Amino acid sequence: MRNAVERLKFIKPMEPERFDIPPAGAEWSHEIKFDGYRTQVIKDADGIRLYTKSGIDWTAKYGPLAAEAEKLNGENFIVEGETIVLNEKGLSDFHALRSAITRRPQDLYLVAFDLLHLNGHDLRKLALRDRREVLQAMIPAGLRIQFSEALPGSGDAAYHLACKSNLEGIVSKLLDSVYSSGPTSAWRKIKCFDEKVMDIIGVQRERGKPAMVLMADKGRYMGGAFVTFKADKRQALWDRVQGKVGAPPPKGLKKEKAEWLKPGLSGRVRFLKGEEQLRHAMLKDFWEDEDGRG
Template identity: 80%
Template structure:
């Protein structure tokens, strides 16, 4: 979020101007007591439990913009001063003083405790993951180990109903859970275990495409091959999924 002589503007992390999508936040942004600023934050919408709901965010942006919040976690510029060489803890102290309590622009409070404990609590609460930054770090654009996003994952057994093996692309198994197609999971096994999987696949090959999946370029399998897959928690379909193990079901 930027405020300067041209007014308030909102940009995504990839540089897209989404100001028109976030008009509901514009008045509160303009009311912050500063002539100019660059604030880094995350737009969210909350569920009935008051937790951030990633899946509801897209529809809220287009249909319920009045439900959006902007959670601010870093301050890069203020009133013409570049703050990026200050330590994060000092930038956040200034940011917290800038943002009024109780509005739709909120200061992102840090959670006390070790990283492992905070990560465990976030995953148990059904959140997407945690973001952590070193308190003494200066701000630098791009990838850095001073700034980490760690996502929550879960593992579950599902039916392997097909495989995709295309030249130049990672191999993938296609999964179903109680008859419902869930998507694909990457195969990252070492050579011997990978070959054992392909042997099982060969013995199951030849099934017709499941209903609704005829256009998928895949080898479809007869029932009986089960895989344990690791994927992002709280997703309706597999995201960032990988196959951890497999077995035949007799």
């Protein structure tokens, strides 16, 4: 007998809050933080629909995934996941995703991580561990919709494995958490960091605001990195900067309130992976190029 169900409505997503370190304890599970578009898949009497994080219907854009969703085991359901495309290394590639959606949607994958509704039943009050167990059983092998497996071991182990594998980070979730729309510390995203040597092309020093250096990588402006050195090293940086102040603003950056620098000053920056511009970036060291350290 078919389950009669009214048209299912998009549910505002539950959103992990950002933390710098993964939580400890066996009550947490840890998944890969995939670099893609949050997606909600709904099936009811009206068929399959796929929605963006903000509730926009993208079923037409995600045509091949909608066809795959028909193969999931359920009369009606709401599944949450992340739409991704993979690069040649098998890693999710956010920058290739937009063109894949428009030019090669058959290359898209959906990594499913939560189940909010199944066969006429609202599952949001069930514990996460139970929702995920049912979800995993719904997904046949060989689809481009795949289950987001938990990483083995502790939060620290999962985080180090993700970063070593050049992934964006992990999402840690309380196994007994219910599903509640909006930001929550019961789900936590912990992103991996990277370090790279770049050119210091400017500085921003405004009273009452943290000092920043402005960075470029092979001529491309990357944004700012905070300066958090102790007093003596900070003064050494400003001394080097003072000798290079006076360059014209780079093209397109005239609106930045900055002192622009002549070439020759480099620095090592720590920043969040998976971003086009520097985010949560910090200057770790600096030198003049003739120092031989660039």
